[in-house]
Amino acid sequence: MAAAITIGAGVTISKAIGPDPPDEHQKPVRCDADADLLANREEPAIGYNMFKPDQNRNEIRDGVELARRCREVVKALPSYPLGGPPPGIKEPYKMEHALDGLELCDVCGQWIHMGGWEIINRKLGLRYPDPNDPMEDMFLPDLALHYMEHGSFDCHGSVHKGRVDIARLLRVVELRYPYDPNEHQLPVDGNDLDGDLLTDNEELASGWNLYDADQNANLIPDGPERAKRCAEIIDALPNAPTPEEPYKINHLAKGLENCDICPTIVNMGFCEVINPKLGLFIAVPYIVSHYMGHGSFSYSGSVHGKGRIDVNLLVNVLGERYKVSIDLGPYNIRGDFNEDRIVNLLDLADFSNQWLTSTDPSEDECYR
DSSP states (O other): OEEEEEEETTEEEEEEOSSOOOOTTOOOOSSOTTOSSSOTTHHHHTTOOTTOSOTTOSSSOHHHHHHHHHHHHHHHSOEEOTTOSOTTOOSOEEEEEOOSOEEEBTTTOOEEESOEEEEEETTTTEEESOTTOSSOSSOEEHHHHHHHHTTOSEEEBSSOEEEOOHHHHHHHTTOOSSSOOOTTOOOOSSOOTTOSSSOHHHHHHHTOOTTOSOTTOSSSOHHHHHHHHHHHHHHHSOSSOOSSSOEEEEEOOSSEEEBSSSSOEEESOEEEEEETTTTEEEEEEHHHHHHHHTTOSEEEETTTEEEEOOHHHHHHHHOHHHHHHHHHSSOOOTTOTTOSSOOSHHHHHHHHHTTTOOOOTTOOSOOO
């Protein structure tokens, strides 16, 4: 089964859904404590946890999922002949290095074009590969894309052998996690050091980490995750006053509002969210709820225009227990190393397996 995912204007890719099937292209990676096909030193460099093989718990190992996603993103990039596009193009693009020859995949025996693609990001002043890349200094080989399609950043062929520079590739194509992006997730106005679509001021005011884009380590940036969580909470609030817990009052208007991103039309009124215990309230227009449901605290509609809801006030109105569930996810239990909410011998085994594993990304050797 596959799902269509829009990653930008007019660009759609597909994503495999379901358990990770075995594939002989996925060779073990040296120094990989959690066996997710990402090396220990690679994971902290790209914001992953080196002891969690399936951080978003979708039954696909992190390295396999990320390799497939990278291949889809590279495939979807606009292509231009050598020399590049006209001036003014700031989005990442690729240029083909066409060579007159084929190379053989060592695993499946398929013949692959021995050339590849040079990827340019003018906005960041970066390209892939780096001139000092040990595998190929001019382009990302088509053989590497063949292996990435099969879930591996390593490639082995009759011409090219080596491993993709994952951190550089992610930066050049501006891909951070293998989550499902959405065009409703508008960029924030203001500083956003970790790129999680929460402004630094919002994170500081709420006690969140402005240097960590994925605080609960589930490979979903904090901003989209929290926006969707707020929308879910508001939708579940009672429609009648309560003495202690937050509730909502709907204020429907005689008119409709268009979303500027998709064809959705909502009532132009708003929902008033009230916290009687704290004496706080906030008006949440229905167009804002629509955007939060898609992972954005910013919005753009035909009536309310462009703007951003007061995130900190919203979180405070929803209350402390809602604030915790948005911020940290499941409560952490001391000694629960495998995060199954039970402390038992399985946690001791998990801890023992990690006892001699180096967490220093500068280490060249593995300690197990």
